Amino acid sequence: MGGPASLTLRAGSNPDIPVETLRDEVVDLLEGIEARYSRYRHDSIISEINRRAGTGEFTELDAETAALFALADQLWHSSGGLFDITSGPLRRAWDFRMNGGADPTHIEPALSLVGWDRIERTHDSLRLPECGMEVDLGGLAKEYAVDCVTQHLRTAGITSGVIELAGDVGAIGCRPDGRPWRIGIQSPAEPDSLCTVQLVDSAIATSGNYARRIEYEGKEYGHLLNPKTGWPVEGPSSVSVIDSHCLTAGAVATVACLNRTADSKHWLEHAALPWLMVSGAGELSGPIADRTTTDH
Numbered sequence: 001m002g003g004p005a006s007l008t009l010r011a012g013s014n015p016d017i018p019v020e021t022l023r024d025e026v027v028d029l030l031e032g033i034e035a036r037y038s039r040y041r042h043d044s045i046i047s048e049i050n051r052r053a054g055t056g057e058f059t060e061l062d063a064e065t066a067a068l069f070a071l072a073d074q075l076w077h078s079s080g081g082l083f084d085i086t087s088g089p090l091r092r093a094w095d096f097r098m099n100g101g102a103d104p105t106h107i108e109p110a111l112s113l114v115g116w117d118r119i120e121r122t123h124d125s126l127r128l129p130e131c132g133m134e135v136d137l138g139g140l141a142k143e144y145a146v147d148c149v150t151q152h153l154r155t156a157g158i159t160s161g162v163i164e165l166a167g168d169v170g171a172i173g174c175r176p177d178g179r180p181w182r183i184g185i186q187s188p189a190e191p192d193s194l195c196t197v198q199l200v201d202s203a204i205a206t207s208g209n210y211a212r213r214i215e216y217e218g219k220e221y222g223h224l225l226n227p228k229t230g231w232p233v234e235g236p237s238s239v240s241v242i243d244s245h246c247l248t249a250g251a252v253a254t255v256a257c258l259n260r261t262a263d264s265k266h267w268l269e270h271a272a273l274p275w276l277m278v279s280g281a282g283e284l285s286g287p288i289a290d291r292t293t294t295d296h
Contacts, residue, residue, distance in 0.1 A: 003165065085136055233258055238277070
């Protein structure tokens with residue numbers, strides 16, 4: 001899932017299933033999701049779709065995958081095209097890997113291969129019409145995985161636990177002492193937590209534009225790209241959102257980070273979920289900020 005993962009289960013939460021068994025089941029579940037949706041896996045359905053780009057061949061989708069693409073379609077429409085899972089070709093202009101760099105001369109040819117509205121879809125299949133186009137569910141898969149794990153654990157009878165995948169968190173019930181789970185939100189500017197929120201049977205997802213950055217002509221740019229212009233966005237440093245489902249929280253947070261700060265606030269208020277936004281200047285805003293416990 002591209003980052004550290006942790007699983008915390010309350011002792012005795014389900015005496016019928018050994019904790020080691022549950023741990024192994026969670027690992028298998030996560031590895032299965034990664035195997036299906038990672039663009040780094042040659043045998044994933046994402047890689048299969050991308051290999052067939054421009055061939056005219058459709059790739060059949062199972063119900064789970066079709067539902068994720070349907071969500072991507074919904075987010076593309078509701079974000080005005082800013083959330084676009086076909087923006088991968090822009091990596092040719094902006095390489096945010098270690099020792100990567102920027103070459104904006106590649107933006108124009110890359111943009112000719114970007115556009116969710118160009119994808120050809122049926123209810124159970126999909127194809128990319130032009131060679132070089134690609135899709136990437138990386139903006140949805142991790143949060144979806146959090147929801148899958150929490151659902152699996154609840155079905156197994158777990159009543160108290162937490163799953164975290166690279167900062168996205170799903171909480172089941174309360175802590176063993178009956179108090180809410182305390183979850184830290186990382187500061188964009190420092191390695192420490194910015195603040196702490198309290199969760200009970202809910203999830204929090206954070207989207208940020210601060211972790212992967214490169215310098216071009218004396219200016220630093222974050223890794224989130226505007227699929228319309230091809231340039232990095234200049235919006236919030238990070239946005240955290242709370243919902244009963246991590247997938248929903250992550251989608252709302254990601255779209256907020258793809259907008260300018262003023263538009264991000266409007267989007268978040270319209271979503272009507274608890275949120276915390278850190279602007280590019282480091283200013284905090286949002287209903288979460290009013291009820292968090294600061295760590296400083």
